[in-house]
Amino acid sequence: MEDHRGRAARALAGAQAQGAEALVVASAPNRRYLSGFSGSAGVVLIADGRRWLLTDFRYLEQAEREAPAYEIVPIQRQVWQQVAALAGEVGARRIGFEAEHWTVAQWRRAVSEAPGVEWVETAGVVEALRVVKSPEELQRMATAARIADEALAQVALILRPGLRERDLSLHLEAKMRELGAEGVAFPTIVASGPRGSLPHGLASDRKLEPGELVTIDFGAVYQGYHSDETVTWALAGDHPERARLREVYEVVRAAQAAGLAAVRPGVAASAVDRAARQVIEEAGYGAEFGHSTGHGVGLEVHEAPWASSHPTRDWTLQPDMVITVEPGIYLPGLGGVRLEDTVVVTQDGYRRLTQADKAWREW
Ligand SMILES: [Mn+2]
Structure with a gap:
């Protein structure tokens, strides 16, 4: 209690x-x-x-x-x-x-x-x-994240060209419920191919096609507490822009790693945003990363502290705060990539709650 x-x-x-x-x-x-x-x-x-x-x-x-x-x-x-x-x-x-x-x-x-x-x-x-979570809250959030990760692993088994975005989200959400989630953290985002440039593109009737990317942003709720995670997966096959998509993916992956590396107590949340944003800007995609790098998670899926470049609402990270790190690049007409983990600030860094591998994965 x-x-x-x-x-x-x-x-x-x-x-x-x-x-x-x-x-x-x-x-x-x-x-x-x-x-x-x-x-x-x-x-x-x-x-x-x-x-x-x-x-x-x-x-x-x-x-x-x-x-x-x-x-x-x-x-x-x-x-x-x-x-x-x-x-x-x-x-x-x-x-x-x-x-x-x-x-x-x-x-x-x-x-x-x-x-x-x-x-x-x-x-x-x-x-x-x-903003600072109790051990019981962290336990609930870890369970929510584990449920979400296990459900995602199940979805990987059905991922193939021809699958509708809507069916992917339905499968993912049903698995989360089966695994003990009391609900979904938010309507699941599934944005495939050119729809990947929509940062919050809800799952549509579109069918996945060979060689394209699909961004899946999803979360579970367990005993009132949320998880939040995004993967971007590649489908096997030929795609005229494959090399470019891969390049963009690696930029986002490096940006996410830089943002995560900045997470530790005493650091401003805006420094996490800056670390991730700098990687994307240096790669020439600054204008294509138009949202903030992260947010707190808990009883709400979006709550304080906010990891943004906004000057008036900065936060100093403390142990047991929970934030997401989720940079992305969005290219209208082509697609997009976002990678997100929910992490706990520890005494000397961070610990991931969401565990899905963020290295390039082809299915
Ligand atoms: Mn998020």
């Missing part, structure tokens, strides 16, 4: 640093991180020594079981009035909310239901806690 009391105390301290006396958390991954509750609806409220989870009739029994560190409160008609009354029990009137997750309509509703509350905008409070 995770230390939900400790997490709640740290979240409250973070909210206090942003001017609040209490914190409400309604975004699903943050709510789950703080309480253990995995349901789709509910509000966590944390104030001076107290922890409440307000949820509706559908989830009361589940909430009692999943969130023993919290007082479970059935939601009545006006949830924000209830929140105000509970916070009032410990004298809290300035209640922080997650400004990055609320809609304007939600904020208006809170203001109108609880006019006596001063609603304080907070940002990134729980997200900042989530």
